[in-house]
Amino acid sequence: MRPKLSIITVNFNNNSGLSKTLESVRHQSFSSYEHIIIDAGSKDGSLETIKQYAEGNPHVTFWVSEPDKGIYDGMNKGMEHAGGEYLQFLNSGDFLVGDVLGQVDFDGTEYIYGDVRVAVSADKKINIQSPFPLDLVFILLKDTICHQVCFIHHSLFNNQRYRTDYILASDWIHIVENIILRGCSYKRVPVCIAEYDGNGISASSGSLGVDERMRWIKDNIPAAFYDSLLELDRTRMELNEYKNSELGKIIPIVSHTRRFSKRARKLVLFLYRINSIFSSSSRRHKNQKKKK
Structure with a gap:
């Protein structure tokens, strides 16, 4: 069994x-x-x-x-x-x-x-x-x-x-x-x-692990989107500070909703696939040039 x-x-x-x-x-x-x-x-x-x-x-x-x-x-x-x-x-x-x-x-x-x-x-x-x-x-x-x-x-x-x-x-x-x-x-x-x-x-x-992650992200996630994620993270930290203040009651923490996470994942997946297509096409082009 x-x-x-x-x-x-x-x-x-x-x-x-x-x-x-x-x-x-x-x-x-x-x-x-x-x-x-x-x-x-x-x-x-x-x-x-x-x-x-x-x-x-x-x-x-x-x-x-x-x-x-x-x-x-x-x-x-x-x-x-x-x-x-x-x-x-x-x-x-x-x-x-x-x-x-x-x-x-x-x-x-x-x-x-x-x-x-x-x-x-x-x-x-x-x-x-x-x-x-x-x-x-x-x-x-x-x-x-x-x-x-x-x-x-x-x-x-x-x-x-x-x-x-x-x-x-x-x-x-x-x-x-x-x-x-x-x-x-x-x-x-x-x-x-x-x-x-x-x-x-x-x-x-630990620094090696960070470097390796950055290497994978650079190869698979477009730089512009990664920069946007960094900005999003900074914004969320600021929103959390507001959330714990008197203004917290009137500021929606949009980035903490399940819907936001699903949309973000779909966007990453789309960009990942686009990047994979172009990377694959580039490798095939290089191989063809070598054969010639």
């Missing part, structure tokens, strides 16, 4: 973090899952930990330890062996909070996500509530939904893989392309799904 969920764990020389991840999965009462572990050839004892975890564990359907080309390459490897209806990428150092999987209704919604806990230090943890509905400006300009708390329908990877030419932003790109641009169904589960280390690569290389 096909499992409801494929949990994919990518690891490289993080044996202590990997042990926490595996234990959090082992303690779930939810049973309709398989666990796939992709190790990048670790030399710190991770391989022994994986072997011990996999021995006699019917949920471990595949594991491997071999060099790869980075996190997203490892995550893509895991996809190739995943048979679940949904995929969750719970990498080493990330762990499920309590017996949480039993609280998720895997009802066919294409993107299901919950809240996240960030461990800033040994004695300080921050609970972050993921937004719903997703705001176009929030996703493009400000933040994302952490992949650790996402359950992604397998169909969204039928013709897609995480881009390996990005180091940090590929899961953000997948969210933008599917939820914002293609309009796939999504919902938020109001529970904390997972905890991750706030001092990991995403935090220590």
Whole structure:
């Protein structure tokens, strides 16, 4: 019988973090899952930990330890062996909070996500509530939904893989392309799904993540519209200040309505498609010139 969920764990020389991840999965009462572990050839004892975890564990359907080309390459490897209806990428150092999987209704919604806990230090943890509905400006300009708390329908990877030419932003790109641009169904589960280390690569290389997002936006969203989004964000901040003042009762916060978000998404999708057509045409023209 096909499992409801494929949990994919990518690891490289993080044996202590990997042990926490595996234990959090082992303690779930939810049973309709398989666990796939992709190790990048670790030399710190991770391989022994994986072997011990996999021995006699019917949920471990595949594991491997071999060099790869980075996190997203490892995550893509895991996809190739995943048979679940949904995929969750719970990498080493990330762990499920309590017996949480039993609280998720895997009802066919294409993107299901919950809240996240960030461990800033040994004695300080921050609970972050993921937004719903997703705001176009929030996703493009400000933040994302952490992949650790996402359950992604397998169909969204039928013709897609995480881009390996990005180091940090590929899961953000997948969210933008599917939820914002293609309009796939999504919902938020109001529970904390997972905890991750706030001092990991995403935090220590934050500027790289911003640079990669800007690179994708530059290649896919017309500059004039992106500038308009920036102006919209500034305007909304000003409107929020007015909203909290005496004038707030007479100023409509138009940009906070669901209708506005839908219209903005349609406009982004239209411009994205136009840009894709011209980019494709330009590539074909260059290839023809090379052949000549």
